Amino acid sequence: MKFEPEALQKQMNHFQNRFRRSGLKLTYQRLEIFHEVAKSVDHPDVETIFKRVRERVPTVSLDTVYRTLWLLLDLELLTTLGPPRERARFEANMSSHHHFVCTKCGMTRDLYSEEFEQLKIPNEVKYLGSVEKTQVQVTGVCWRCSKKVNNLAKKTKELDHEQRE
């Protein structure tokens, strides 16, 4: 394994420990799938994870990717953006953070903010349920898309798939 940032190493260790403790089998596929999500910064969906993993592990099947991702969610090694299951986008960053999302292409990046961490929950929430976390989503248009819009004069109304870096 080539050099990786300390944080990613830590995550991979946590992943391995979690599997050992749970009695589940730590297969090559599972490791590669988690690793792919953990190292990515763009919150890929199932299809994207599949394609990327396949570059290194040409034999993985799409359904293994599905089964593994749902498993990793159950183990709380991953979370999804928005509602769980179906067309979800994944992230391995389990620490408190927030998101910037491009309305045109869906590009999503993590944000950190002192202020966002200290929001006062409105009173009305008391009548709805108990609070686990609070997440801010900043929505807008990424630079790449705003260039496009200017050039094409909003000719294409279609949403592109997310542009990767």
Place this chain on the structure above:
Amino acid sequence: MKFEPEALQKQMNHFQNRFRRSGLKLTYQRLEIFHEVAKSVDHPDVETIFKRVRERVPTVSLDTVYRTLWLLLDLELLTTLGPPRERARFEANMSSHHHFVCTKCGMTRDLYSEEFEQLKIPNEVKYLGSVEKTQVQVTGVCWRCSKKVNNLAKKTKELDHEQRE
């Protein structure tokens, strides 16, 4: 039409004006579908909207509901929670507001908060794109689900469908 709160009336008028101006045809189905979303408070998905509308308009077909909802999104008469298209949940509340979401059943309700309206956007966003809006999502467990969890001692791991009021 029976009595409806002023706000809903206003929304329905806006809806009708929007159609007249756009040259699109204001059909019974379109009116009923918009009305269903506008009066609901739980951010229903396509299937749910279809079932509810069908109670009053037994002949509507599912594909008309799809076509109408996408049209209403284009007209900016509706928005979706989370990413657009596919398995979306809809809302007709176009004013700035926030959400409480139950992680167990998906129950979603609107929140209003002075503080949430005045968040300072982190600097890093400048490198990502231009900002259109900022929305806070408070995640937790609704009262109904927390009762259930206590009673059943987390026997069921399945996510229920959202409970309606």
Place this chain on the structure above:
DNA sequence: CTGACTGCAAAGGGTTTGCAGTGCT
């Protein structure tokens, strides 16, 4: 009246499942 809209049915695309073979512990 006429073109836009609806309903139907069939196609399309993403996700899940059953099963036989494989491989982790």
Place this chain on the structure above:
DNA sequence: AGCACTGCAAACCCTTTGCAGTCAG
């Protein structure tokens, strides 16, 4: 070696599309 896991293919949704009849303007 045993049993969980994988890969394959078929099944199973949910969503979209083509077409003929219908209806709002």
